[in-house]
Amino acid sequence: NAGVTQTxxxxxxxxxxxxxxxxxQDMNHEYMSxxxxxxxxxxxLIHYSVGAGITDQGEVPNGYNVSxxxxxxxxxxxxxxxxxxxxVYFCASGPRGENTEAFFGQGTRLxxx
Amino acid sequence: xQTVTQSQPEMSVQEAETVTLSCTYDTSESDYYLFxxxxxxxxxxxxxxxxxxxxQQNATENRFSVNFQKAAKSFSLKISDSQLGDAxxxxxxxxxGAQKLVFGQGTRLxxxP
Numbered sequence: 630n631a632g633v634t635q636t637x638x639x640x641x642x643x644x645x646x647x648x649x650x651x652x653x654q655d656m657n658h659e660y661m662s663x664x665x666x667x668x669x670x671x672x673x674l675i676h677y678s679v680g681a682g683i684t685d686q687g688e689v690p691n692g693y694n695v696s697x698x699x700x701x702x703x704x705x706x707x708x709x710x711x712x713x714x715x716x717v718y719f720c721a722s723g724p725r726g727e728n729t730e731a732f733f734g735q736g737t738r739l740x741x742x
Numbered sequence: 743x744q745t746v747t748q749s750q751p752e753m754s755v756q757e758a759e760t761v762t763l764s765c766t767y768d769t770s771e772s773d774y775y776l777f778x779x780x781x782x783x784x785x786x787x788x789x790x791x792x793x794x795x796x797x798q799q800n801a802t803e804n805r806f807s808v809n810f811q812k813a814a815k816s817f818s819l820k821i822s823d824s825q826l827g828d829a830x831x832x833x834x835x836x837x838x839g840a841q842k843l844v845f846g847q848g849t850r851l852x853x854x855p
Contacts, residue, residue, distance in 0.1 A: 660841035669751070671833055671845035679840045687842065719787065723841040731841055733787035 631655050635720050635734035642710040642741045650705040650737050652720030658732070659725045661703040665689065665716040666736070672719060678703055679725075710741045746836050748846035755824045756854050762809075763819045763849045765834030772796075775837035778808070778819045781848075782830040790832070793817065821851075829853045 636651045654661065662677035664687075674687030676695040684695050692714060694706040703722075707714060717738050721731040746767045755761035767776070778790040793801045793810050800808050805825075809818045821828055834846040 662841050662843075664843075664845075669847055671746075671748075671847045672835075672843070673845070674842055677840060677842055717785065721787075721841060721843075729841070730789050730792070731787075731843060736785045 633720055633722050633732050633734040635718075635737050637737060638735065639738050640740070642707070642739065644710060644712060644741060646710050648707050648710065650707075650718055650720075650739075652703045652705065652734060653701050654703075654720075654722040654732070655701065656722060656724075656732065657700060658722035659700070660729075661697065661720065661722045662687070662731075663693070663695065663703070663705045664719045664721065665714075666719060667716050675705065675718075707739075710739075712741045715739060715741045746834055746844050746846040748832075748834055748849050750849045751847070752850045752852070754852040754854055755821075757826060758823055760820060760822045761824055761851065763821075763832050763834075763851070765817045765819070765846055767815050767817060767834070767836050767844075767846075769815070769836065776808075776810070776817045777835045777837065777843070778806070778817075779833045779835060779845075780828075780830045781833065782827075787833075791819065824853050826853050826855065 633654045659680050663675040664672040666672045678684045678697040720734040723729045723731045774795045776793045780788045780790050791803045805822045807820045831848045835843040
């Protein structure tokens, strides 16, 4: 059972380039979300989805787009990378309900130069 | 914004001793969920323990226990008999529904042999 799979694990981008961080889960979870982790700030929510076709913004959505065409996949798109987007990105998923554990991918370390 | 605060950026403890990590939070809800996550150098986010606010009893998982003070909005993590494998970043988090988590800034725990 793979759980939550993120690709790539590491990426270096030039300012202005675009890219997509991939996230896939094989647990049939309804909920999926993206976080960024910066030193001294913990993890902050970028976007989340409560099911296929439904997405919404989190705390820090600017500069990022998401879509959820299937239950399994929740890609995060950087339209025009900026140095401020240098961070570690985590995808998470979880089943519907209140007292649920969020299952995290192993993260993507992104550097924008 | 409803926040989670960890006021100890770094903590250290001798192996086999006990350490307590602090966390305070802000919420207007009466029922909610709180979590402690561990992030070792591998970057993987691992759920350590969870607490449901309406439950009076403090949660316990083996060597890990919490001191939940609802009126004070305090949620500290106690690690007993500290082991070298406990060295990690620890994040306190509050669940906001639909897999949305609000994280604290993190506490880096060092275990001294």
